[in-house]
Amino acid sequence: MGFENRVIKFLLNQTEYQLRDIDPNTTVLDYLREHLHFVGTKEGCASGDCGACTVVVGEPCDDKIYYKSINSCITPVGSLHGKQLITVEHLKQGKQLHPVQQAMVNCHGSQCGFCTPGFVMSMFAYRKNNVRPERQSVIEALGGNLCRCTGYKPIIEAAMQMYRSPLEDQFSLAESSVVEKLKAIRQQQATAELSAAGKTYFAPDNVAALADILLKYPQAKLVAGGTDLILDITQFLKEIEVLVSTSRVEELKLVEETESAIELGAAVTYIEARQALIAQYPDLHELIDRLGSRQIRNQGTIGGNVGNASPIGDMPPVLIALGASLVLRRGDESRQIPVEDYFIAYKKTALQDSEFIERIIVPKAKPEVQFRAYKISKRLEDDISASCGAFRLQLDDGLVKSIDIAFGGMAEIPKRATHCEQALIGQPWNDSTVRNAMIELEKDFTPLSDFRASADYRLKVSQNLLYRLYLELQSSAEQMRVTHYG
Ligand SMILES: Cc1cc2nc3c(=O)[nH]c(=O)nc-3n(C[C@H](O)[C@H](O)[C@H](O)COP(=O)(O)OP(=O)(O)OC[C@H]3O[C@@H](n4cnc5c(N)ncnc54)[C@H](O)[C@@H]3O)c2cc1C
Ligand code: FES
Ligand code: FES
Known part of the structure; x- marks a missing residue:
């Protein structure tokens, strides 16, 4: 792989950034605060629980940008490749507050202010993705942001009030140019890579490349959303030498429907899988909507929930009871096993070296x-x-x-x-x-x-x-x- 490949490219708001010499174990939060000195984004828990670190990433979806709130404290910096990163610093235009910020001021939605940037970014993502507010979905969107002093009522009021200003803002005006820039970045490299401090982050864009990298680096750690794995770095202070991301792998991002099953690529997030699963099993509605927070559901994957093999993961019992199976792949070879056979002992799974979960096959519902x-x-x-x-x-x-x-x-x-x-x-x-x-x-x-x-x-x-x-x-x-x- 040439030098040109050793780079992560993303847009910080509208400006292209290239990362070459940053430790790949760095989180987006640490990158913002320690490298760029963008300190608007706060660190509360460093474990995805409080939402103080919420930032928004924009991803192209047809000719629009889809805005996702994420916990920057558990997101590896390499995962920004091909995305737009928006922080609280980017909302204000000159002296003019963004309508989301203005609504927080109008409704007295902030006291000490520590949680405020995180709330504002969750509200911003909600505003951009929803034409009108609905109280219950506002509460769902803010469920991953904690405030210890203001109380939630004024914040929820602000989220409703922000709709009084028109949607057109600096992000809408720049949307088509951002889409073009992101698409161009995504087309440039099949495998994006970041190597520094004796560690490497690989982000291939196709499953064959992923399989090859894992054969070459059997000790590598797979990372999908990172909402489990990156806590090893932020909470247990581990250093992970080789990280291989599934989040760009096109085949692993597919949700497909066959006559008898829903097939979910292992890198499909909860938000992406939600509709297909609930259409078959309406009772999953509550369980999925209570899994983590909006930020976690935006990033976390069902493949990661199974891959993590935690005894307290929510999807494994669901998948076992539904008779779901996993397609496991190593190099060019695939095998299919029932989900229940994947778990062998505490955190011990049926995966062999260099093998990974490619797809999860969930049988469709039957009326009887x-x-x-x-x-x-x-x-x-x-x-x-x-x-x-x-x-x-x-x-x-x-x-x-x-x-x-x-x-x-x-x-x-x-x-x-x-x-x-x-x-x-x-x-x-x-x-x-x-x-x-x-x-x-x-x-x-x-x-x-x-x-x-x-x-x-x-x-x-x-x-x-x-x-x-x-x-x-x-x-x-x-x-x-x-x-x-x-
Ligand atoms: C604040 C917070 C709240 C949470 N709440 C819940 C909850 O309510 N319920 C719940 O079940 N979980 C919860 N979680 C845990 C976590 O969000 C989920 O387990 C999530 O599904 C993990 O997915 P991920 O994509 O982020 O996995 P990652 O962190 O990327 O990976 C998790 C593990 O799976 C492995 N892995 C990833 N992809 C593959 C693959 N394709 N093949 C093989 N192995 C793979 C990784 O190597 C790693 O060991 C929470 C986490 C946080 C931080
Ligand atoms: S710092 Fe608490 S969720 Fe990130
Ligand atoms: S305003 Fe103080 S934590 Fe929310």
Whole structure:
């Protein structure tokens, strides 16, 4: 690879920047504050939890820019390649505040001001992507921004009030030229690269190049959104020698629909996958919208959620209960395995050296099969599950024909509840069978106590989730009866 390839190119607002000699473990936040001395963006937690570091990245989508709020504290600087980076410093025009900032002033949305740049950037992304405000979606967009002093009411009011000014701003005026510049950057290099301080970041744009790089560097760490992995750097102070990004790999960004399945490339984010998944399984709506924050859902991928093999990830139990499978690739060779076979022991997976998740295949819904997923966490928004249960059930003439149950947070890996399933299969779907099956969960799981929940609570709440499934299905069956015969 020639010298010209050893570069990350992006637009800081509208100006092209090239990165050559920055340590690839540097986050966008540190790059802004320490290298560019753009200190408007704040560091609160350095772990994606508080939103103080929120910046916006613009990405070309047809001939428009799609604006995403992200946590700059857990985003590697190399991931900026081919994107526009907008920070709070870019909003003001001369002495004129941007309408988003003016609305915050008008509504008294700031006190100490530490959280304000982060809120303003989340609001800015919302304003640019939504023609009109809707209170619930404003709350969803701001769920990843914490404020310890102002209180959220004036901030939400400001987000509604910012719509009183027209959308046309300096970013709208420059949009087509920014699209052209970004497209040009994206076409210049098949693999963007950043090498410094004995570390390298590779960002290939196609799957064959990704597979080749991983064969050459079997010790490399794959990074998709970075919302898990980069915490190793910011929280555990690890140094990662070779980072290989999936976020530019075209084939891994596809959401495809076949006759029987939804196929998600491993680098598809929650926001990108949401619509296709919810169209099949409407009950996933709540779980996806409560997964992390808007910033996390903009960056985080389902491939990363599986790849991370955390026992408390939300998508693995869902995918196991749905009977989903993974396409794993190493070099030119691919194999397909059920998601449940991917998890072997705590953080140990079926992946071999240089192998990666290429696609996730999710079977489509069938009218005769019911699906529910429940997340239990202390806070409604932006919180990790204490327990997450997913259930797929088919009844036939009042008997349980098939049932798949999987839990996260209950064992060292996301895992099926096989004893519980066996207690239900072939049995009448009634109160007594369900209560017996709830007891069987004690054979399936011996959960841990930690700061999220005690072992007893985890077991009890998971048993109750099965009962909740029973009650919900009873009440929807009852509603059907009323609708048809009432
Ligand atoms: C504030 C905050 C809140 C969060 N809330 C939740 C939550 O509510 N629920 C939840 O489940 N998670 C949550 N997470 C964790 C995280 O956001 C998710 O697990 C997310 O899906 C990770 O995706 P990513 O693309 O960011 O993964 P990355 O961090 O890029 O990667 C994660 C791991 O997967 C590996 N990997 C990535 N892509 C592949 C691939 N194609 N093949 C093989 N391995 C791969 C990486 O090497 C790494 O080990 C939260 C994280 C933060 C910081
Ligand atoms: S500093 Fe708290 S989310 Fe980034
Ligand atoms: S204004 Fe002080 S933290 Fe929000």
